Amino acid sequence: MPRPPMKKRAMAAMVIVPAVAAGTLAVGLSVADSQGGLGGEPITGQPLVEPPVLRSRDGRLAVTFDARNSIVSIGGRKVGTSAYNSMAPGPTLEVFRGDYLQITDKNHLPAQPTNLHTHGLHVSPKKQGDNVFVNTPSGATFTHKYDIPEDHIPGEYWYHPHRHMFVNQQVGAGMAGMIDVRANTPEER
Numbered sequence: 001m002p003r004p005p006m007k008k009r010a011m012a013a014m015v016i017v018p019a020v021a022a023g024t025l026a027v028g029l030s031v032a033d034s035q036g037g038l039g040g041e042p043i044t045g046q047p048l049v050e051p052p053v054l055r056s057r058d059g060r061l062a063v064t065f066d067a068r069n070s071i072v073s074i075g076g077r078k079v080g081t082s083a084y085n086s087m088a089p090g091p092t093l094e095v096f097r098g099d100y101l102q103i104t105d106k107n108h109l110p111a112q113p114t115n116l117h118t119h120g121l122h123v124s125p126k127k128q129g130d131n132v133f134v135n136t137p138s139g140a141t142f143t144h145k146y147d148i149p150e151d152h153i154p155g156e157y158w159y160h161p162h163r164h165m166f167v168n169q170q171v172g173a174g175m176a177g178m179i180d181v182r183a184n185t186p187e188e189r
Contacts, residue, residue, distance in 0.1 A: 068108035088174025097184040101146040117162030
């Protein structure tokens with residue numbers, strides 16, 4: 001069966017829509033280039049502000065994360081967000097192989113459950129360990145306990161909330177941070 005003839009309006013749309021899109025792209029690239037966005041002088045912002053580092057002492061690090069709505073400074077601007085201890089990102093946790101890490105998660109987020117999950121740590125996923133199924137309702141507190149193995153690979157890992165249905169919102173708000181696992185050598189202690 002032969003195809004029906006194309007209507008003039010459809011044919012015009014096939015030509016006009018790509019032409020308008022190409023023109024818009026060209027104008028956008030031209031504006032970006034004139035503002036230094038395409039290889040000209042880089043657009044600079046505020047210097048990087050590193051989060052505070054909380055270090056283990058005598059094989060132990062115990063910290064409290066107060067999850068709440070906060071006003072934080074990002075790029076020199078005050079922003080309302082959800083954060084740990086009123087900072088986004090949260091503090092960097094520095095531990096050594098063989099250390100004990102305890103994180104008390106206090107949930108002061110209004111009407112939102114939360115929890116805590118680590119990425120890359122070789123720790124127990126059960127009970128008070130790295131259990132992604134823990135539910136810490138608003139107003140509640142939960143303590144996570146991690147025994148970092150003696151043979152753990154040193155490196156950078158990270159923590160964030162992992163309460164299903166709230167992960168994107170809470171992580172995107174800034175509720176995350178780094179865990180630095182160090183080798184347990186005399187030079188590093």
